[in-house]
Amino acid sequence: MIETTVFAMQVLLLVMGCLFFAVGTLGLFRFSDTLSRIHALTKVDNLGLGFIVLALLPLAPSLAGGLKTVLIWAAALAASATSAHLIARAVHVRPEPPEAKESADD
Amino acid sequence: MQPASPVVTFVLRGAALFVVWWALTLGEVSGLGFGAVVAVLVAWLSLRLFPPSGFRLRPLGLLLFFGYFLSRSVVAGLDVARRLLSPALPVHPGEIILTLRLPEGSPRWLLANTLSLMPGTLSALLEGDQLTLHCLDTRDPVERDVRETERQVGRVFGLTFDHARGAAL
Amino acid sequence: MTLILNAVAAFLLLTLLIALIRIWRGPAPADRMLASQLFGTTGVALLLLLAHAQAMPALMDVALTLAVLSVLAIVAFVTRVVRIDRPSSGRKAGDQPETHHD
Incomplete structure (x- = not known):
């Protein structure tokens, strides 16, 4: 019964x-x-x-495995927030990037 | 504020690093000895690179902030999704500049980074105590939300503000 | 469960590909750098799913590496392509980039 409930929750989360x-x-x-x-x-x-991470947690083989999944999630969150800020900062400081630069790099 | 003693910081960082090692190696017993050595070395190196600052984390404040952050980031995702799925695309992008009350260093850094995951805000530039935010909808009460987040971040470091400027409490 | 995980992974791959087409069209370099962010989230989710679906725990390490590297790619972009390191608008001399230390 509990297994079915967990499975249903996982599918819903996915x-x-x-x-x-x-x-x-x-x-x-x-x-x-x-x-x-x-x-x-x-x-x-x-x-x-x-x-997705919540759905995968019940599948973790051990406590360490679950913690690792959560750590990866935290790393992805921090990475995303930092990237967002850096790109926003770049766009803010220089709204119109030079087009010549772009063609030179391609 | 007095910086935490280096010994306490060293033990805390070393313990945290060891737990991370344990998780990343999936609890592999044979690697724990090596992990302990690495954790001690990295904790020592981190003390030299980042000596303990005057800000101490408050466990209760951190826990409360964690709950606040999770619930608000769910709201943020739902908010953007709602706008995207609405045929009219109700957005009104713009920028606002706020003067932060948080002190220099970790508190400001934490606020600027978490605001990017909060509803409607994206930190674009942090210069001194001036934070430029890109807002998805400037018609929303953005400043009120930011002040509340600022208060929550302050609580993590055990800081409180005078409420003369209408902070919610 | 494995079948469902594989199906979800395939769906995420589809959204990733569609997003990449949009990013390929640009036009600004900053628009294209969103690809790195995309891999930092969708790519990580995809790899975590595959780690369980294919019973390959090593893919979780790949996911972690991808998350960390996505930031480095953005940092390289921001300092080299957009030249954010060069002061553009009268910034104060004492102004320093935000650094993180706890």
Whole structure:
């Protein structure tokens, strides 16, 4: 009985995770400016990742395995927040990047 | 504020690093001895690179902040998702500049980074006590939310503010 | 459960690919750097799912590395491509980039 409940919860969490990742991708298309797209990527995708991590926790082989999953999640959260801030800072400091630079790098 | 004693900081950091090692190696017993040595070395190195600052973490404040952060980041994700799924795309992007009341160092850094995961805000530039935020919707009461987050961050470090400027308490 | 995990992983891969097409169109370099962030979240979720679905625990280490590296990619981009290190708007002399120490 408990197993079935846990399984149902896991499936629900996985579906929620998929939905949020899909909405995050939708955000890349619907938002027209870079900064708004960062909003979509950081907040929505992190929520999606959170649901996936919660769904995977009951599958962890040991306590250490579960803690490792949570640590990876925390690292991804910190990485996402830092990246968001850095890109936002770059766009804020220099809103129109030089086009010549772009073609030279490609 | 008095910085924490180096010995206490060393023990705490070493213990935290050892737990991380234990988790990352999936509790492998044969690696624990090596992990203990690495944890001690890294804790010693971290003391030299980042000596204990005047800010001490409050366990209760940290726990409360953790709960606040989790609930608000869920709200943040739902908020952006709601806007994206609405056909009218109700956004009104813009920037606001706030003067932070938190002191220099870890508290300001923690606030700026968590705000990027909070509803409607994205920290763009932190210069001194001036924080520039990009807001998804400037019609929202952004400043009120930021002040509440600021208060929560302050509590992590055992800091309180005078409430002359209308902070919620 | 393995089947479901694989299906979810495939779905995430699909959203990742669609997002990459959007990012490929740019136009600004900063838009393209969002790919790194995308890998930092969707990629990590994908790898965690595969670690369980394929019974390959080592993929969890890959996920951790990916999360950490995604930030480094952004740092490299911000300092080299956008040249944020060069003061552009009258910034104060005593101004220092935010550093983290606890």
